[in-house]
Amino acid sequence: MFKVVVAHSNDPDSPSAIQEVIDQCLGDLEGVQPQAGLLLAALDFDHTLLLARLHETFPDLQLIGGTTDGEMSSVLGFEEDSITLMLFCSDTVQIRAGVGLGVSQDVAAATQAAVDQAVDQAVGDLPFDPKLCITVPDGLTVSGVAAIAGLKQALGPEVAIVGGTSGDQWNFRQTYQFFGDQVLSDAIVILLFSGDLKFSHGVSSGWYPMSRKAVVTKAKGALVYEIDDRPAVEFYDHYLNGLTVSGEYPLAVFDQASDEFYLRASNAWDREQGTILFMGDVPEGATVQITHTTCDDIIAATKTSIEKARSHYPGEQPAAIFLFSCAARRRLLGTRTCEEYELGQQSIGEDIPTIGFYTYGEISPLAPGGEAFYHQETLVTLLLGVE
Amino acid sequence: MNDSEAAQRIQELEKANRVLQKKLDRAQQGRLQIEESRRRAEAVLSATIKELRDSQNMLEERSQALEQALHDLQGMQTRMLMTEKMSALGVLVAGVAHEINNPVGFIYGNLDYANQYAQDLLHLVDLYQKNYPDPKSAIQDFIESIDLEFMKSDMPNVMNSMKMGAERIKEIVLSLRTFSRMDESEVKAVNLHDGLDSTLTILEHRLKPQPHRPRIQVIREYGEIPEIECYAGQLNQVFMNIMSNAIDALEEYFVEIQKGPNHCPSPPLVLTIKTELLEENQEVQICFQDNGPGIPPDVIPQLFDPFFTTKPVGKGTGLGLSISYQIVTEKHNGRLECLSKLGQGTEFIISIPSRQSLIQEPAFSTQTAESLETAELISSELLAQSDLVNPTVDQVELKQLSR
Secondary structure, three states: OEEEEEEEEOOOOHHHHHHHHHHHHHHHHOOOOOOEEEEEEOOOOOHHHHHHHHHHHOOOOEEEEEEOOOEEEOOOEEEOOOEEEEEEEEOOEEEEEEEEOOOOOOHHHHHHHHHHHHHHOOOOOOOOOEEEEEEEEOOOOOOHHHHHHHHHHHHOOOOEEEEEOOOOOOOOOOOOEEEOOEEEOOOEEEEEEEEOOEEEEEEEOOOEEOOOOEEEEEEEOOEEEEEOOEEHHHHHHHHHOOOOOOOOOOEEEEOOOOOOEEEEOEEEEEOOOOEEEEOOOOOOOOEEEEEEOOHHHHHHHHHHHHHHHHHHOOOOOOOEEEEEEEHHHHHHHHHHOHHHHHHHHHHHOOOOOEEEEEEOOEEEEOOOOOOEEEEOOOEEEEEEEOO | OOHHHHHHHHHHHHHHHHHHHHHHHHHHHHHHHHHHHHHHHHHHHHHHHHHHHHHHHHHHHHHHHHHHHHHHHHHHHHHHHHHHHHHHHHHHHHHHHHHHHHHHHHHHHHHHHHHHHHHHHHHHHHHHHHHOOOOOHHHHHHHHHOOHHHHHHHHHHHHHHHHHHHHHHHHHHHHHHHHHOOOOOOOEEEOHHHHHHHHHHHHHHHHOOEOOEOOOEEEEEOOOOOOEEEOHHHHHHHHHHHHHHHHHHHHHHHHHHHHOOOOOOOOOOEEEEEEEEEHHHOEEEEEEEEOOOOOOOOOHHHOOOOOOOOOOOOOOOOOHHHHHHHHHHHHOOOEEEEEEOOOOOEEEEEEEEOOOOOOOOOOHHHOOOOOHHHHHHHHHHHHHHHHHOOHHHHHHHHHHHHO
16 A cells, blocks of 8 residues: 655645645545655745644654745645645555754765664564655755765665755745754755655756856866856856856756766855855866756756656556756746646646655756766656555 | 634635735746846847857858868869879970980981082082983983982072971970970079070960961060079979960950951051069069050959969960969069050069079979969970971971972
């Protein structure tokens, strides 16, 4: 048995919203006890209150979650100021939550702690053999690349890692992660799935290189000092005419001597130093180009991501759909944002519980069985089920 | 509606109100973000358009440079082909000149003896006739059949014409050797007048009167010039190109005048060659002046462009003057100028330093610098001079001379 329910409320009032969500869940659960849950909430809610109410209702729930840049579900579709909750019930699949704190201080230790915690909570005599890890790291304090590296090290290569980093509605000040009844920051939360589980994933972006090619001549981690031996901001200034950098125009970072590239977005400039802090590592010596996209390209990529996940799904009918989409996509899609969610519904099944959020960075392998990568400007689709 | 329904309705309305209020706030923020996004998009668009424009300009420039390079390559390819041809032709000319020179030497060297022997034999016949006035009938019949009296009177003429013919062959052979200068691939001090004369000798056939025009007169106004250090063979090519162009122009001009409605009397066709030492510039000038039709002003700037020709298809390659220009300017640090006015003739002026201490080493592309036109000219001149080698013509010519 693997039962998934999803609830969604767009009531800006925290007590009313959480009550509405709990009521919806209780109605759909029909008395079945949920094992774990994923809560996604807009920034303006009283998150402590939300978690306290949930904890009162489901005291044993393995709950993780975080704040976002927009939520979506099969209940309300896409909403900007809402909370959405997905609950998992199963007697064949074991789900455990874990948390790592102070990730910006020591990401390896934090990720190891999160994994240890989840594994330690495995109960009974069932061997805990995780297959899938859904994670929500802090989207501002954590290097996505380092977080994935830590998780990979702690979990081993066999476990697929999928997820998205928490957001704060494009303010880029502070994001929150949820673990049980705790509201955290600078943390990484995980849900580990083990047992009789089927899943698949897909990822696609829709951004294409536009500017002239340049070489990163000085960089350390995610901080780029110089591009083509000039202060990094000058490279963007030439195109943005002095306007601040935005996730709409991420950098394409090319693998050596290849046309393949990954994207790195930034929202943090230091004009005095001429540096740009990206939301992911940019290696020194890499060839880069500023990219752009259109709404049509984004929607086409959405379709690609969903189709990839659907075609790779090893079973017949997934029980839940997860969509982790970049916040920059939402900025550009505007009123067409709902199409991302609708495409998932049309493509995979309208009656399948769906949950998703707009993130500051997406995590997934490129292909089934592959190791996870940190993405930006992408839509990561995850299908989960037992059938 | 009962109280609980009313309370629920109020709750719903309150929620709707909260949701709408929140959406309104978001809409305001969204609008600001869209405006900002639009400003960025506009900036990116402008920068990209500018880059595309720059890139387009750069591509156009590159395309022009490539076209030029292609043009230059074609020119070089043609020149290399010509180099091959001319190399072969030069060897042929030198070989023919050498091979003819020896037998002509036998003929020329033995003509005096042959003349002397013939005189002696005729004198012997005279003596026989005086001492035996009544020969037998068979001898008398043979004397009549061979017209001995005419033979005796014509023999000196035959010998003289043979001597003249042999002398002409020697002269032409010498001109061919001077012209081809196969032995002089390096800079050497030469008398330019010899080069001009040998070129004129080769062109003699074309200067002669033709059925459709009178003779082209050549006026040599040679000044006192020192021997000039130069690539003599190459300069001879230049002389050949300029003079044969002048002959073409004069011929066409004459035919045109004859066809004209006025039938005005044509002036004599004159090609004047002047040489002069310009002390102040330390240079020598060689001018070729014709009284032909002149060159239209719009054509003059293109005269030295490769492949430019006003001649009918198949008659000119358009390379003669461009290669001449290259030989004069690049190989001899000189100048090649054209002065022309419609109806007043054309003047080509070659100016080269009298001392070529700065002369360049021969570059690959101009190693021989003989043009296809020159190659064709020389071969046609050789054919025209074929009375030297064609036995039929030879006999006719000799008969004409002997009569």
